Amino acid sequence: MDIFILHLINGITLGAMYALVATGLSVVFGVLRMVNFAHGDLFMLSGYLLVFLYVEKGVPYGLAVVFTVAGMVLVGFLFERIVIRPVVHRTWRIQLIATLAASIVLTNLAILIWGTTPRQAPTILSQNVFRVASVNISYQRILLLVVAVVSFLLLTWFVQKTRTGKAMRAISQNREASVVYGLDIHGISSITFGIGSGFAALAASIITPLYSVEPTVGAMVMMKALAAVILGGLGHVRGTIYAAVLLGITEALFAGYVSYPFRDAAAFIVLIFVLLLRPQGIFGRKVSI
Amino acid sequence: MGKKLLLPLLVIILLGMPLIVRLPYFLHILILSAMYVAYALSYDISAGHLGSVSLAHPAFFGTGAYVTGILAPMFGTPFWANFLLAAALVMILAFIMAQPAFRLADISFAIVTLGLAVSLQLVAQNWVELTRGPMCINNIPAVSLFSKGSSVLLSSLQGYYYLFLLVNIVVIVIYRLVTTGRIGRTFTAIRNDEILSATQGINVLRYKQLAFLIGAALAGGVGSIWAHYMTVVCPDYLGLSYTLNLLIIVFIGGVTNYRGIIVTAVVLTIVPEVLRVAPSIRLILYGILLFLAIVLMPEGLAGLVDSVRRRLRKSTSELQSAAAENQSASDSNDATPFSE
């Protein structure tokens, strides 16, 4: 039983991590109707930024997280301007290739700058565990859960209540009409991208102390996040979060009871089976021409 | 006149290459670029001509390599039998993968193929009894024409060079057969407008799967020969980095343009080796080039050459200019293979 709870808790924290990464993807898809295949690289860059601030410059962890997120929001603005804006009105293929190209560049820039040796950033929280019955949970994982929940609540508030959030929803529902009503699409796109990048940074700042960061760290996280985004229904943020948690739990249980080496395939097995039944994802609406 | 001479000249150059290029290292680079030509063309059939940009193509190449890597040492079968077997098995694999993947449209298709490829790579990494996992399969026998015993002639570097020339001829012939004539015409129709295609009686899904299977089988065959040549197969054969290389070659060379793809595959493989550029710097440059190519000229370098040529022709003859040029200007965003 304890083992099961351990797997479950692992799964939930894993799910929270995927959810944080996937939320960025999903918000961007919701507003811009495109998948950013370099999102995992934004996650990776955030990890390095945290290591730079926290490990190399000795900035206190909390502050380092804030700076990382702020810095990555700016990177997100820049990324949107350079990579996304030229392809936002093009076909999905061009968007796919362009963002993959950006991913190639970022991954190899990281290799050039930091090499391929993994960097670590242990914190007091990640080194101490919290005991419930006979189950150990590191405080960093609890922090991850708390941050995930709080940030989703903040995002919901932002999208529902603020002017910008309402504009984002308007654009996601009807792009043409939004232009007619004079919404600043470019501005909103920038902000959306900033939010997406910020979520990736938040995820990376909490997760890096638990694992480590290397140039290719974004790839697998990104793939799980993509699975969650598709599973949850493209552009359906809440669905994405549920799907991410579902994938996290499935993966942890799969790793515990079926096969540890094949745990990374669990997400894709779930994805393929669900899509065979519901091609539009669990929460997505069927879209016609 | 000039055009008629070009082909024989090309044949002579290609055949005579091993006589000029003596350094084994450079011969290896030539073989590598020949492999990439065949590999990229096999990808273009489905990704270019039908626009099904799958991210699973290396899974087919890698599986083909593993099929040979596992079976050839066991049975000592001749290379052409391995080639055919790898192609056939990979085709079956592609058929299985196509079933869920082609139910999905656009970006979801790409993502699911990526997921399938990653899953397959995990199999290669973790099914240690079969694939030896990260330790790789070593000591794959060199190619042999008949069972038992490798022929020295074929298994020399020169031999492999000619073998890959032959593989390229096979791939190019099949590529041309499926992308021209009645089938090619149907491919173009589907690429231009799937909905219209269906209302005219084209079974879109069947053609997409056909292209996918043929491309996969070819990649499997190429992978099989590559396994012989390298004598080793590793899980990273199935990995994302190969996908990225393919995308770079096919999209810079220009989708559906086999000449552009061939030239790009050769140039992009040879230049960095000659200039001795570090892999990460090379990939950064290629990434930037790929981005610029897809954003500025979705038809690839070849498309650029075409449009320059068109412009030159226009300056000499004003005849076709006005109307056609106006049209093509307004259409250039819609009519390129990759806009819809």
Place this chain on the structure above:
Amino acid sequence: MALLEIQNLTKSFYGIPAVDHLNLSIERGEVTGLIGPNGSGKTTIFNCITRHLESDEGVILFKGKDITHTAPYRLALSGLTRTFQTIRVFSELTVLENLLVALQQHQEDSVISRLLRSPSIRKFERVAREKADEALEFVELTYVRDLKAGHLSYGQRKLLALASCFVFEPDIILLDEPTAAVNPTMINKIKEHIRILNQKGITFFIIEHNMEFIMDLARRIIVLEQGQKIAEGEPRDIQTNEMVLEAYFGR
């Protein structure tokens, strides 16, 4: 037996019915007009027939067979095709190839023989070319035969779209606003083409806003409002029908 029969067809978007329990039938050899104010559900009906939309309820019969869930390409192969409001052509294929690619789908050749370019393929190809040339002559597009369709003018595209429908001699063609954004000379040409094709035995079902055009061409008009059929009959009856006038002009 009607050629095309729609029974109790219903399709809603976000809970609002676009087509509401509609019944209609079309006899072989007819030219039928489908008119109604914008948003009355005309194109939705077409999309349900050709299954570009999945209908919520109802049955569609074509030549007596249930085609409610038949894939669009199968419909085309069994003799039902359509044009679109926004004209679609294969822009990278030449005008001739646009017709050939449609024609060849209706010829009984196998993939293998196509790959190997067997002699039978050459025969099929020759037959197709003859038919295509004939069709191009008919719509007077022979002079742009080898031009890429993407380079055609709007009117030329419209004619090509029509040609690639009738070239494989379907039983019925659904036309979605054939005269939209076309100049008067061209309208008359299109009208003449449809008439001749109809005499040759092709049935037409036409969505149209140009009243003069459709009243002149169709033998029977169906009027749609808010997804329901509010009138049906010969053109001159429709022109004087109170309900129709109300639907269009609002009392």
